[in-house]
Amino acid sequence: MPNPVGAVSLLSTGIVEIRRQHVESDGSPLLWWLLTARDWSGPRPINVYVIEHEQGLVLFDTGQDRASVTDPNYFPGGIPGFLYRRLARFEIGGRETLTQRLVGLGYDIADVRWAVLSHLHQDHIGGLRELKHAEIIASAAEWASLNRPDAALQGLMRRHIDLPGLSWRLLQFPSGQGEPIGPFDSSYDLFDDGSLVLVPTPGHTPGSVSLLVRREGKPPLLMVGDVSYAEDLLRRERIPGIGKRKGLLATTRAINTLRAAYPDLVILPAHDPGAADRLAAAGGADLRARNDSQPFGGSGPRGTGHQNH
């Protein structure tokens, strides 16, 4: 079987800090900890995964928009705006946009042909403005959440998502569709070659999806968005504080069950400080260029220099 997947790397569009109960639920209700938390979790990455496929460059998630720290009107006003400020704080430098970070990896934003969104929260949709030439892929269930009357309170800012000029592909996951992937009974194969396969992983949001990347001779990768904020928490079935508990637990268990089929599976959450090192150790290090300014180490093991391929 030919290997359609080339280098897999990651970049981070700045850093985010969230609350302890957001990283790992302590059972208290969301509104309680959101209003009472005093401390922040320490800096975490806002990962965008960059996958070279023989048909073109694919992104998994698009990061946080720098406008969110420079434009006072980026967030909604009133109570939703207050809650967004309590939820997370961001630091995004002038060279930490999606476009600039891709340059740091040796790519041009124009190279991106597809961007898959794990879900539609702010720190995953931030690059959409820069991707009008690409096709944007998300789940239909996630898109449907945009129409909820409380969408803004659910973390969905429609005016930064439903942008003019974007082309969307919205996926359904009816039971029995596609290849069963371990305990997942429906899937969507992006290129019909088995290399990049999406599975529904609801819980954090109703329409969250994860991306399985299968590569010849290298461990498979599972990019999980915000199903978890740290691989070790996911392994111990500790769930984050945002989302529906039942769905998060079921998805977490399904992912852990998937390890039976893929014992060397590498789990890559969007905001896991350990993700860059795990990706590098899994042979995701075929970097075309190193990016030393990445706060979480870029995706190459430090000191390897760069490899052409």
Ligand SMILES: [Zn+2]
């Ligand atoms: Zn999220």
